[in-house]
Amino acid sequence: MKNDIYVCLINDCAETRVPDKADIDTWVESAYLGTQPISVSVKIVDEQESQKLNSLYRHKIKPTNVLSFPMNITDSDGRLLLGDIAICASVLSREASEQDKTLESHWAHMIIHGMLHLQGYDHVESEAAQAMETLEKKILHKLGYADPYV
Numbered sequence: 001m002k003n004d005i006y007v008c009l010i011n012d013c014a015e016t017r018v019p020d021k022a023d024i025d026t027w028v029e030s031a032y033l034g035t036q037p038i039s040v041s042v043k044i045v046d047e048q049e050s051q052k053l054n055s056l057y058r059h060k061i062k063p064t065n066v067l068s069f070p071m072n073i074t075d076s077d078g079r080l081l082l083g084d085i086a087i088c089a090s091v092l093s094r095e096a097s098e099q100d101k102t103l104e105s106h107w108a109h110m111i112i113h114g115m116l117h118l119q120g121y122d123h124v125e126s127e128a129a130q131a132m133e134t135l136e137k138k139i140l141h142k143l144g145y146a147d148p149y150v
Helices: 021-031 047-058 089-098 103-118 126-142
Strands: 005-011 038-045 066-074 080-088
Touching: 005 021, 021 038, 021 103, 021 126, 038 047, 038 103, 047 066, 047 080, 047 089, 066 103, 080 089, 080 103, 089 103, 103 126
Parallel strands: 005 038, 038 080
Antiparallel strands: 066 080
């Protein structure tokens, strides 16, 4: 992990199949496109909290795999507080199984996806979605993971 990237990991769920912090650090670092030192919080949540956040911020009454909350505030030391990622472990486990993906590769994809959202990438418009997916695939490929969209 680079000295200029700090990841705060909070595991607030009972799910036991979650990656090691070192893996999460690697995925965060691989998806950071800037040069300024950053802090990112990654919170692993249960379905109840995921649904609550999804309802509050996206007006969707169901749990989801990943939510990103950009901050983009520079602290007095010059470190960019990039934002928070909330990731639902049980939703990821279920999706990986349903989509016939390894759990590790799906976690990597969702952390990278969340990091790109924190940096302003979006997938609402088709052109922006294509750009985001292309970047996700490139980052995942560098890490040795297969195309998640196949």
